[in-house]
Amino acid sequence: MDYTKAPIDDVVKRINELYKKDKEEGLNAEEKEEQQKLRRRYIDNVKANFRVQLEGVELKKKQ
Incomplete structure (x- = not known):
């Protein structure tokens, strides 16, 4: 899957999958x-x- 255009939720999900796999095997x-x-x-x-x-963000002056 092309993650360069994928929703960020899909990217995070795949990052977590790879992290888990890295720790296990x-x-x-x-x-x-x-x-x-x-x-x-x-x-x-x-x-x-x-x-x-x-x-x-807008800065406000103290009065």
Whole structure:
């Protein structure tokens, strides 16, 4: 599945699946690469959401 355009909930679900598999039996090289890409996608999403929130913040002067 192409997780670059997948909903973030699907990305998180797959990250958790790979984490569990890694702890139970380990990951092969392809799965480790997928895990890194998914984590990067998640982090980029968090950063983008944080930027949007910061852009919406308005400073108010004390009176």
